[in-house]
Amino acid sequence: MNRMLIVDDETQVQTFFSYLLHRKDIHLSFASNAYEVMAALAGEPYQAALVDLKLPDTNGLDILKAIKEKMPGCRVIIMTGYGTVKSALEAIRLGAEDYIEKPFDDIDELERLIHSLFTSPVNQRQTEMLRLAEQTGFIVGQSTEMHHLLSLAYKIARKNITVLIEGETGTGKEVLARFLHHASARQQQPFIGVNCGAFTETLLESELFGHEKGAFTGATQTRKGLFEIASKGTLFFDEIGDASPSIQVKLLRVLETREFMRIGSEQHRHTDARIIAASHVNLHEAVRQGKFREDLLYRLNVVKLSIPPLRERREDIPYLVQYLAKRHKTGEMFFVSETLALMQEYDWPGNIRELSNVVARALTLADGETSRITPDYLPASIVKPVRISQTSSPSPRNEGQALLPFEDYLESWKQELLAQWQSSIEHIDFPSIMKRIKELERIIEKAFVTKALRETLGNQKKAARLLNISVRTLRYLLNEKGK
Numbered sequence: 088m089n090r091m092l093i094v095d096d097e098t099q100v101q102t103f104f105s106y107l108l109h110r111k112d113i114h115l116s117f118a119s120n121a122y123e124v125m126a127a128l129a130g131e132p133y134q135a136a137l138v139d140l141k142l143p144d145t146n147g148l149d150i151l152k153a154i155k156e157k158m159p160g161c162r163v164i165i166m167t168g169y170g171t172v173k174s175a176l177e178a179i180r181l182g183a184e185d186y187i188e189k190p191f192d193d194i195d196e197l198e199r200l201i202h203s204l205f206t207s208p209v210n211q212r213q214t215e216m217l218r219l220a221e222q223t224g225f226i227v228g229q230s231t232e233m234h235h236l237l238s239l240a241y242k243i244a245r246k247n248i249t250v251l252i253e254g255e256t257g258t259g260k261e262v263l264a265r266f267l268h269h270a271s272a273r274q275q276q277p278f279i280g281v282n283c284g285a286f287t288e289t290l291l292e293s294e295l296f297g298h299e300k301g302a303f304t305g306a307t308q309t310r311k312g313l314f315e316i317a318s319k320g321t322l323f324f325d326e327i328g329d330a331s332p333s334i335q336v337k338l339l340r341v342l343e344t345r346e347f348m349r350i351g352s353e354q355h356r357h358t359d360a361r362i363i364a365a366s367h368v369n370l371h372e373a374v375r376q377g378k379f380r381e382d383l384l385y386r387l388n389v390v391k392l393s394i395p396p397l398r399e400r401r402e403d404i405p406y407l408v409q410y411l412a413k414r415h416k417t418g419e420m421f422f423v424s425e426t427l428a429l430m431q432e433y434d435w436p437g438n439i440r441e442l443s444n445v446v447a448r449a450l451t452l453a454d455g456e457t458s459r460i461t462p463d464y465l466p467a468s469i470v471k472p473v474r475i476s477q478t479s480s481p482s483p484r485n486e487g488q489a490l491l492p493f494e495d496y497l498e499s500w501k502q503e504l505l506a507q508w509q510s511s512i513e514h515i516d517f518p519s520i521m522k523r524i525k526e527l528e529r530i531i532e533k534a535f536v537t538k539a540l541r542e543t544l545g546n547q548k549k550a551a552r553l554l555n556i557s558v559r560t561l562r563y564l565l566n567e568k569g570k
């Protein structure tokens with residue numbers, strides 16, 4: 088017979104479960120404090136446990152740890168009251184299967200959940216999660232960190248809670264938001280993304296809340312806003328940190344009341360849209376700098392999912408490259424190990440977006456020439472990163488970066504730019520070109536300063552005079568810009 092432990096000090100809860108499960112083939116045991124839990128764990132193993140977060144002499148997280156230690160196979164569901172969702176998420180991180188909120192609104196869902204604890208194999212949910220990730224185009228990779236992130240996302244996807252996604256640019260915040268939507272009960276409803284930095288304040292307001300005909304010049308038709316259109320679906324606010332102070336106030340109001348008004352109307356409308364927000368800046372820092380409202384952050388940050396930058400999970404790079412390459416139907420082409428090793432060394436400031444561009448560019452350049460993607464098909468910034476040598480003879484690698492003679496650097500810079508110029512427009516990585524232009528400026532300045540210093544045997548005053556700049560500027564170019 089299946090055995091389940093209910094850990095809760097409220098007698099009504101114990102009675103409720105006895106009643107709910109009395110016809111099921113489950114042997115129920117109850118514990119209302121740490122002592123009783125320990126006594127229960129000394130006996131026969133349990134397959135499942137429901138654990139309340141708040142107990143008189145301990146807390147649910149400690150009970151969870153004790154259960155996982157004594158009976159690792161026991162699947163634990165955490166029960167939480169209103170406002171303790173954050174601790175429930177901590178429980179999921181510690182190995183709980185899921186959490187449910189008290190009072191139990193949906194008894195059918197609760198029964199289904201308990202049933203699944205005894206019937207669905209642990210790896211079935213895992214398989215379903217990976218299938219959904221694949222469907223949404225979310226590549227998980229192999230790092231444990233990304234797997235934890237995805238399982239947490241999967242577990243909270245079905246709850247209607249607001250989620251904040253943080254991560255550097257190009258780490259996949261939007262892809263993760265789509266995964267959350269796809270794994271939720273709202274998957275058949277619209278998913279609408281809005282970039283808060285891409286609109287002027289008035290346009291964003293009208294996009295979000297809609298407007299009545301004649302509300303302002305140019306409002307020739309009544310238009311629904313995104314809160315209305317996505318009412319049963321998901322609304323994704325990208326770059327929420329760029330929302331103006333007045334939009335922040337309005338968003339806060341909708342999050343608090345779930346109500347809004349179209350511009351030019353006094354009628355309150357209700358929205359059930361699930362909100363997911365994303366930011367590449369640290370919003371806590373933005374609050375400290377007075378750029379973001381603390382109360383809005385509090386509302387958005389019910390659950391925070393932080394995507395690590397690519398440089399912190401380099402072990403994923405070969406896997407991601409292989410996966411991204413498969414998306415380009417260029418036949419049997421593969422990245423040789425030397426190429427992959429260079430890609431693993433590089434820091435990827437543009438994260439997966441940059442990686443995806445580099446893969447596409449390499450495949451396009453090699454197409455029709457070879458099936459082996461060698462380092463020749465990588466941009467020079469990856470093969471020969473940016474530092475130049477102080478002498479004109481080639482120098483050995485230093486801290487993973489090649490030190491190039493100035494002339495070679497200029498040549499590789501030119502080649503790289505020409506390769507981008509000759510790529511088809513969708514493969515051109517313009518942000519990286521602009522970055523490389525700034526880098527070129529820095530390298531040229533430093534090269535001339537170094538040359539002058541060599542001429543003057545290191546005399547900064549004489550070198551500055553030769554270059555027609557002040558000593559201060561020379562020092563700045565050497566130290567600040569040279570870093």
Ligand SMILES: Nc1ncnc2c1ncn2[C@@H]1O[C@H](COP(=O)(O)OP(=O)(O)OP(=O)(O)O)[C@@H](O)[C@H]1O
Nearest residue numbers: 224225226255256257258259260261262367439440
């Ligand atoms: N885990 C991933 N799996 C597959 N593709 C990904 C993943 N992460 C990012 N990408 C790809 O990288 C690009 C950028 O992803 P996305 O727009 O989600 O990033 P972002 O973090 O929202 O970027 P930004 O901060 O610049 O808005 C997209 O082309 C996306 O398909």
